[in-house]
Amino acid sequence: MGDWPAMTASPQTVRPAARAARGASLPHRFGAHVVDGGIDVVVAAPHAEAVDLCLLGDDGERRVGLRRRAFGVWDAHVPGVGAGQRYGLRVHGPWDPAAGLFHNPAKLLLDPYARGVVGDLRLSPEIFGHVTEADGAGDLALPDHRDSAPFVRHGVVVPSHRPPVRRPRVPWSETVVYEAHVRGLTLDLPGVPEHLRGTYAGLAHPATIEHLRRLGVTTLELLPIHAIASETALLERGLVNYWGYSTLAFFAPEPRYATTAARSAGPAAVLAEVTGMVSLLHDAGIEVLLDVVYNHTCEQGLDGPLLSWRGLDNTGYYLHDGSSPARYADVTGTGNSLDFRRQRVVQLALDSLRYWAEEVGVDGFRFDLAVTLGRRAGAFEPDHPFLVALASDPTLGGLKLVAEPWDVGPSGWRTGAFLPPMREWNDRFRDATRRFWLADPRTAAAGDGATHDLRDLATRLSGSADLFGHGGGGSRGPLASVNYVTAHDGFTLADLVAYDHKHNEANGEGGRDGSDHNLSWNHGIEGPVRDEDPGGEILPLRRRSIRNLLATLLVSAGVPMLTAGDEVGRTQRGNNNAYCQDSELSWVSWEISEWRSDLLATSQYLLALRREHAALRPVRFAxxxxxxxxxxxxxxxxxxxxxxxxxxxxxxxxxxxxxxxxxxxxxxxxxxxxxxxxxxxxxxxxxxxxxxxxxxxxxxxxxxxxxxxxxxxxxxxxxxxxxxxxxxxxxxxxxxxxxxxxxxxxxxxxxxxxxx
Missing domain, CATH: 2.60.40.1180 (Golgi alpha-mannosidase II)
Known part of the structure; x- marks a missing residue:
């Protein structure tokens, strides 16, 4: 990324650029699009006094003033500009934090509809809209006048392309979901060439596909691949948001998962690598779901960096509690929550989903903290306009849609409350299975009295009719339940049987992060044990417990979800919140010892048994x-x-x-x-x-x-x-x-x- 001279002038000397000669031909199509020998640019900034399009190059920055339209929309047609152009936005208007207004033209903002990004977010005081000190303290009332352009990610114009999509369309009754991280799955996978490891292309390499097919996977669910910006607190500790739940761009793929060649060629090549990955997986009969994070953004709390939405329309994009001075209502635990009562937020999410479905070809989505997407006036509503629009959309309604049915706001646990066609992660299944095989035996082994009865386990084995035996038009059926024992968040399957307590020291948060409700059992010794160590006799018991958990998942009514690496005994050494660990701690290790080889064979066998016998995968409640x-x-x-x-x-x-x-x-x-x-x-x-x-x-x-x-x-x-x-x-x-x-x-x- 090139460097540009720092802006040191006061806001009074930062003048809006000359207005474009004509507006966009389609003023309701947001983003930057190649049209008629130039580009159309459309953005929403209803409280702004002026908005500049900033065209960025090695020789500096050229600004074009957008034209004001009705309803807070600004647009322009800029001739002579095409695909590959780097760009950003500068917004002129009031800086009034008490009223929730954060307009600062010194800060280069990313277009919320940018389809490609380049560069990296660099931790520097310039990325904040307000004046900050070296220790992060600052004063929201004082806008910072330094230019942020050299320190933030830039948008790139990417041409529109709709490849033919040949979806496998696996029936829900035959679906086996495999949750994986693009980088972590293949970084050490034998058979994948070195230059493809940890990339989109590596995910679609024959060696990866062979493993998935032999295992019995039908549907690959990818942790977020939307472009991100790591939280400033992580950058201060020299870490990154590895999982990707910190979205910067809802339309652009994260470049760091692309091959070196694609990154060098630019965002269009990165996008081509993503669409190629999806196409090759489809050819192998494997569906692709994306884990998407529309509940919050990477801008964090009010004192976080000014990167995009906050500088365009803070009160329109983010959920506020109605107080004065303006204050966020955080129901996600991340510092901010997007406000799905607002038209532009709903439109942004739907436009993004259609883009990934139609132009990239993915087969569905898993919605992170989905309760936030259905909140109106503070409460969750199953018939929220966004959820209704999603279900009734001719493109999206027929895809695989899965909710994480909770957030951290009031009445945030809503498992079973969503309506068709949405499926849901079933945390009650997770807890009942862990409790029966691990937590209750641990209690009994300690002589601490009676355990739970069999009712909850039987309910989960038979499809969780207490949660999904209702819905629009009657019962939703057991296939509304996505059953899982582990996920990216929490212990791996191998760690569930080896640790009673989380060990998150590497995260640098003093053990405050990660759940304490693990329902795990170390079988008598905390952590790893070798055969020759004292207590080595517990290893066969641990391995049996893994098989019990895995088999219970695969004989239960519902849709099973496996976490990548569990089939080969992956460990995170007791870390149950490895969101910031882009290291061997999180990557799948493919050094297969004898017991891991046996576990892989067991996983393949049980999945084949489920596939071959319909009684192991009932499609309706008994x-x-x-x-x-x-x-x-x-x-x-x-x-x-x-x-x-x-x-x-x-x-x-x-x-x-x-x-x-x-x-x-x-x-x-x-x-x-x-x-x-x-x-x-x-x-x-x-x-x-x-x-x-x-x-x-x-x-x-x-x-x-x-x-x-x-x-x-x-x-x-x-x-x-x-x-x-x-x-x-x-x-x-x-x-x-x-x-x-x-x-x-x-x-x-x-x-x-x-x-x-």
């Missing part, structure tokens, strides 16, 4: 009675004695063994588009899942079967290949009514035995 001509209930629950659980058994916290039997004969959901099996095809097989969450072995009378049961997986097996080598036929094919021993803290999956 009724607890037979369907059509079936003789078995579609879903039934049994205790260790093989009899149905009664009321007292469900409420007994001492009971730790549960059998779940699902009929394979249940008809497909007519709304899913699936057709019934051909009459000549083999009947789908019933499934029996047996879970023992106790610290002792238990003897189990297996639930009644049509023709008997066949054991297909046991969590005591380090590798699924142990099924083929087992010589205990009475265990693999137990006779009806036989008593089967089940190890402590283990689970088994049985399928209906085929008769010759």
């Amino acid at each position: 009724r607890g009675r037979p369907r059509r001509d079936d003789t078995l209930d579609d879903l039934a629950w049994f205790g260790s004695d093989g009899t149905a659980l009664d009321h007292d058994a469900w409420h007994d916290p001492a009971r730790r063994l549960l059998q779940m039997r699902r009929s394979g004969r249940s008809l497909p959901d007519p709304l899913s588009g699936a057709e019934p099996a051909e009459p000549a095809a083999p009947a789908p097989r019933d499934v029996l899942v047996v879970l023992n969450g106790a610290l002792e072995q238990d003897d189990v009378v297996l639930a009644p079967a049509r023709t008997g049961w066949e054991l297909v997986w046991d969590s005591t097996w380090e590798h699924p290949g142990e099924l083929a080598t087992s010589a205990i036929n009475g265990v693999l094919h137990p006779a009806d009514g036989s008593i089967v021993p089940l190890d402590a803290l283990s689970m088994r999956i049985y399928l209906e035995r085929r008769t010759p």
